[in-house]
Amino acid sequence: MRLYFDDFAVGQVYELGERSLTREQIIAFATEFDPQPFHLDDAAAKDTIYGGVIASGWHTGSTLMRLLADGLLNDSTSQGSPGLEELRWIKPVYPSDTLSGRSVVEETRASGSKLHLGSVLMRSELHNQRDETVLMMRSWGIFLRRASEVVGEIRPD
Amino acid sequence: MRLYFDDFAVGQVYELGERSLTREQIIAFATEFDPQPFHLDDAAAKDTIYGGVIASGWHTGSTLMRLLADGLLNDSTSQGSPGLEELRWIKPVYPSDTLSGRSVVEETRASGSKLHLGSVLMRSELHNQRDETVLMMRSWGIFLRRASEVVGEIRPD
Numbered sequence: 001m002r003l004y005f006d007d008f009a010v011g012q013v014y015e016l017g018e019r020s021l022t023r024e025q026i027i028a029f030a031t032e033f034d035p036q037p038f039h040l041d042d043a044a045a046k047d048t049i050y051g052g053v054i055a056s057g058w059h060t061g062s063t064l065m066r067l068l069a070d071g072l073l074n075d076s077t078s079q080g081s082p083g084l085e086e087l088r089w090i091k092p093v094y095p096s097d098t099l100s101g102r103s104v105v106e107e108t109r110a111s112g113s114k115l116h117l118g119s120v121l122m123r124s125e126l127h128n129q130r131d132e133t134v135l136m137m138r139s140w141g142i143f144l145r146r147a148s149e150v151v152g153e154i155r156p157d
Numbered sequence: 158m159r160l161y162f163d164d165f166a167v168g169q170v171y172e173l174g175e176r177s178l179t180r181e182q183i184i185a186f187a188t189e190f191d192p193q194p195f196h197l198d199d200a201a202a203k204d205t206i207y208g209g210v211i212a213s214g215w216h217t218g219s220t221l222m223r224l225l226a227d228g229l230l231n232d233s234t235s236q237g238s239p240g241l242e243e244l245r246w247i248k249p250v251y252p253s254d255t256l257s258g259r260s261v262v263e264e265t266r267a268s269g270s271k272l273h274l275g276s277v278l279m280r281s282e283l284h285n286q287r288d289e290t291v292l293m294m295r296s297w298g299i300f301l302r303r304a305s306e307v308v309g310e311i312r313p314d
Binding site for chain 1: 179186189190191192193195205206207213214215218219220222223226227230231235237238239240241242243244245246285
């Protein structure tokens, strides 16, 4: 079933599957987008608080995005996102960590001006294989409303 | 000069340079991290509110990260980031848009428990070649404090 705005309810949980990042992927991403020493090589990272190469937080966030796309959005009427309320990089992500994703619906808000759209606020987390939360974010997604709902709204009588 | 926590002051502005994303880069990033139709091909994107392929918001955010690394962090004592207070994807980013970055210091906060560290909150924006703001985020960065400052603090007399 393709998810519409109307299908989301506060408290619903979506298990999003898992992915892991290899050392090569971590270094390749960082070389392109986040070339700080602790993302690029172990020797340089040894002198930092991390003790070894860790994934760029943008790599970790993009990995959660992929899990969201595969596990939820690509089976929905997603129209994109206006943004994040917050994002926390809670624990470092090391090569070969296995990250599993989970989203919970926190709020749903029908648009007052665009009657065919509604926004859903989700709290999403990534956990590693030691059951530690490595990333948490609260993101808005925009979805289509079912036609029947919209018709109901513009003819309130 | 390598920037320490002590070198940041509220209101300071950093111009971060610019980058643009080709259609091929946009599609390659989306294929790996955000395979939604409006990021993958023009035919599929034509039926959406965007009218053509647009960059994944994570690609845009990662591009700002790269500008921050090149323009600020790699000449600093950056120790990573605990997270973002907010992120807004304000306008779509289309192939070949040129994005320029700019950061302003919003707040500085010395750590109470780790005397050698301090956090800096920056408001960063990406603007396109039409001078539209396409992305805004408020992110924390952690930096080392200069030794002299720390000595002063642990010997308050």
